[in-house]
Amino acid sequence: MPRPANVDETLEILARENYLASRPLATAVFLALNLGRPLLLEGEAGVGKTELAKVLARALDTPLIRLQCYEGLDIASAAYEWNVARQMLEIRIAEAGHEASREKLVAGLYSREMLLERPLLQALTQPKSPVLLIDELDRADEPFEAFLLEVLAEAQLTVPEIGTIRAAHPPIVILTSNRTREIHDALKRRCLYAWVDYPDAARELEIIRRKAAGAGERLGEQVVAFVQRARRLELFKAPGVAETIDWANALVALDRMSLDPQSVSDTLGVLLKYQEDVARLEGGASAAILDELRAEGILDRLAS
Numbered sequence: 001m002p003r004p005a006n007v008d009e010t011l012e013i014l015a016r017e018n019y020l021a022s023r024p025l026a027t028a029v030f031l032a033l034n035l036g037r038p039l040l041l042e043g044e045a046g047v048g049k050t051e052l053a054k055v056l057a058r059a060l061d062t063p064l065i066r067l068q069c070y071e072g073l074d075i076a077s078a079a080y081e082w083n084v085a086r087q088m089l090e091i092r093i094a095e096a097g098h099e100a101s102r103e104k105l106v107a108g109l110y111s112r113e114m115l116l117e118r119p120l121l122q123a124l125t126q127p128k129s130p131v132l133l134i135d136e137l138d139r140a141d142e143p144f145e146a147f148l149l150e151v152l153a154e155a156q157l158t159v160p161e162i163g164t165i166r167a168a169h170p171p172i173v174i175l176t177s178n179r180t181r182e183i184h185d186a187l188k189r190r191c192l193y194a195w196v197d198y199p200d201a202a203r204e205l206e207i208i209r210r211k212a213a214g215a216g217e218r219l220g221e222q223v224v225a226f227v228q229r230a231r232r233l234e235l236f237k238a239p240g241v242a243e244t245i246d247w248a249n250a251l252v253a254l255d256r257m258s259l260d261p262q263s264v265s266d267t268l269g270v271l272l273k274y275q276e277d278v279a280r281l282e283g284g285a286s287a288a289i290l291d292e293l294r295a296e297g298i299l300d301r302l303a304s
Contacts, residue, residue: 001009001013001059001060001209003034003060003172004030004033006030006212007023007026007027007030009030010026010027010029010030010033011026013059013060014026014029014052014056014059015072016059017055017058018055018087018207018210018211019048019051019052020199020203020206020207020210021052021202021227022197022199025052025194025196026195028193028194029052029056029194030222031192032172032174032192033172034297035192036170037190037191037192037194037264038152038173038174038175038190038191039173039175039191039192039193039194040137040175040176040183040187040188040191040192040193040194041174041175041176041177041194041195041196042176042177042179042183042193042195042196043090043178043179043180043196043197044198044238044240045193045237045240046179046240046241046242046243047196047197047198047240047241048196048240048241048242049176050133050135050176050223051132051176051242052174053066053133053176053200054133056131056174057130057131060131060172062103062128062129062130062131062172063126063130063131064127064130064131064133065119065122065123065130065131065132065133066119066133066135066235067118067119067120067132067133067134067135068135068136069134069136069138069139069140070136070139070140071134071136071139071140071141072141072212073140073141073144073148074144076118077118078118078119078120078144078147079118079119079120079121079147079157080115080116080117080118080120080121080157080159081110081113081115081116081118082110082114082116083114083116084117086114087109087114088107090104090105090107090108090109091109093246099101106109106203109248110161110223111162112162115159115162120131120132120141120148120151120157121157121165123167123173124151124155124156124157124165124166124167124170124171125165125167126169127169127172128169129169129170129172130171131171131172131173131174132171132172132173132174133174133175133176134148134173134174134175134176135175135176136176136177136178136180137175137176137177137183138177138178138180138181138183139180142181142184145183145184145186146184146186148187149186149187149190150265151173152173152190152191153189153190154166155167155170155171156184175191177295198215198231198238198241199239199241201224201225201228204224204228204241204244205220205221205224207225207241207244207245208220208223208244208245208248211245211248212248212249212252212299214246214249214252215248215249215251215252217260218257218258219248219251219252219256219257219259220248221298222258222259222293222298222299223244223247223248223251223255223259225293225298226259226264226286226290226293227239227243227244227247227271229289229292229293230271230285230286230289231283233280233281233285235272235274235277235280236274236276237272237273237274237277239271239272243270243271243272243273244271246270246271247267247270247271247292250267251263251267253272254266254267258299259290259293259299260284261287261290264281264290265282266284268282268286270282
């Protein structure tokens with residue numbers, strides 16, 4: 001599929017994949033595609049940063065190559081490593097055949113065919129531009145960012161033994177960060193940037209209509225209203241959009257068609273992921289939110 005011609009078309013192709021982006025986010029995506037620049041997405045966990053890369057790959061009908069970052073991530077896991085087992089086999093074959101040329105043997109051991117491709121190198125060698133998702137970059141060690149600079153700036157990767165490998169079809173690069181630490185300025189300068197925030201109530205309700213259609217209008221509106229208010233509390237981890245969807249689907253699975261104190265209490269573990277947050281809502285916060293919704297006529301009006 002051709003890339004979108006403008007921001008409105010970007011919004012449309014994402015929406016066709018049930019991703020309802022804000023206009024500023026769609027603008028950042030369009031510019032990243034149009035200018036050939038990596039896009040760094042920051043925001044709280046669960047707001048749809050990783051999902052955007054997946055959706056973009058589907059929308060453009062191109063492969064998704066994902067590099068999940070973690071502490072201690074190294075070049076061998078992220079970019080490439082040598083096929084040691086095959087190298088050892090080649091050495092044994094050379095010894096058995098009395099190969100006399102050491103230079104020829106070494107050249108063969110460190111040839112392109114001996115290279116095992118990991119996500120970064122895979123993204124540079126595809127027959128068409130893939131989406132390269134570098135997920136949760138903030139979890140990796142800072143020195144790893146320096147290694148990424150060549151890939152992000154030049155769409156190439158240097159292997160000392162064989163030289164520089166350049167992408168014939170540069171990848172569409174999406175980086176995500178939950179801001180557990182700051183990303184270095186040198187890397188940020190090579191990227192376009194977008195902050196992915198929680199959606200407003202109208203957009204979140206439309207997401208529920210698409211992702212949890214079984215909830216119906218009544219329960220969907222109640223779930224969204226409850227979650228929007230829960231995010232205003234000082235929680236250890238506010239629920240993301242993914243949790244809203246999961247909660248709506250869980251309530252449907254339990255045959256709950258309207259929120260009530262018991263159904264909320266029974267399912268808080270779907271919405272919240274920390275015991276301290278669960279305890280706070282069970283300690284009176286959820287009852288207060290339900291009272292607010294009832295006072296505003298949301299529960300009564302929709303239940304009638």
